[in-house]
Amino acid sequence: MAFKSAHDPHLASALNERFRGHAERDFTIWAEQHAYATAGDIPADATKAWIGRQKLNYRGIGARQALRHLISGNVDQAFLEEIGALANLERLELEWPMVAKDLSPLLRLEKLTFLTIDSPRHIADFDLLLRLPALRTLIITDAKKMASLDWLAEAHHLEVIGIEGSMYSPYTLPSLKPLAGLRSLQALLGVSTKLADDSLTALAACPDLVFLGIARVAPQADFERLQRLKPDLVCDWFRPEMWATLKPPR
Template identity: 60%
Template sequence: MNGAFHSYPSTESALSARFRGHRDRDWKEWGERHYFEAAAQIPGEATRAWVSRQKLNYRAIADKNALAHLIAANVDQPFLEAIGQLSRLRRLELEWPFLGTDLTPLLALKELEHLSIDSPRKLSDFSRLLELPSLRTLLITNPKRMPNIEWLSGAHHLEVIGIEGAIDSLYKIESFAPLAGLRSLRAVLCVSTRLADKRLSPLAQCPQLEYLSIARCAPRSEFELLRAARPDLVCSWFDPEAWRKPVIRPAG
């Protein structure tokens, strides 16, 4: 095995943490210092907060104007509308379950750079998110009603795109063709996915792409062709040893 492959586990882990935004994440610290039972408990000067909706415990969130990073769970439409008033927000993580029905309130977040949405069960159209002028990272997990990724074809400002299934449910991507040629794209995150056309060649056309985290959703020959076209790209499936390990596939 090529000696360069020995660095992939640590390199890939570092890149995954970096592009998913977990590089500086300490869950213990978040639990002890930034988690609040109700939005009213968040200090006015706080820049970070983590809140899970229980009845109306989110109601004071719109007054927390210093917030730059918010983790919010069980978000419904009224909670989302309140979040849309946080004009200084740069990072927003909408954790499972996300119950919002209209993403329009987020369009007011002109400084938002990082957005993740987990299990948006009531939404099928995400295209308006591309109107966010500062957005660079967009991660959507388990979007059961999203029909395809065609809406990403003009997302030249995005640096990280993650469209992923859940642990027990694969998301079907028809083709990576909509991502071909995206000028700023540096990372594609697509674990728990199926790829209908089995072609990886569109990704070779993304000039800045440096990291691919993906399910084994294409033939080995496709990964070999991609590696030949983009030897600078980091992907675990470029390692021959990875193909000797059994793959456990979730249902769906």
């Protein structure tokens, strides 16, 4: 992938939107056209739906086999079991909070290419998600029980990885070393994060990496080192003006 200017601030914003899939998920449009109070309200031929769990309002959603893109919040285990029956689902966004304790129902979603999970408070082991054959984008937010990124060391099929904290609870990444050499990785997303070892060097070994949308997790010198190693990589922290009025990270 080639860019006219890797250090254009507008490019970083555009890539962030693209890799997060925001262009296909305008909430104003979704609220007007795809939001439903109950699963029974979803037309049988609907390809998109947005429904948050309220009591048992999700019951029957597993029969909506035309769905390709689902946004759901407050998903518990019973709701997740129904979601697992949506054999044609390609994109799934599990919004805050995700209270289910077992992710295994998702393994039935063999066409799923895009998955986001916000605040999976009961989940510590995410390895099984890598068994989803079509998955290319995986973004996990505020996973308080995730100990490290070691489980991603063989995720060579993923094109977008997001491991992020929340506004009031930054997630500390022990190290980026498990990501070194991931063959398909195009974007790493990590807002509201810290980095325990202050080293970005492992990312230089990701051949297809084009966008780094991460917090100020390392000293300026380390961002500069990565920029020298990957001059076409797009990252806001490669621009000197971003550092002009900032104190060094703790």
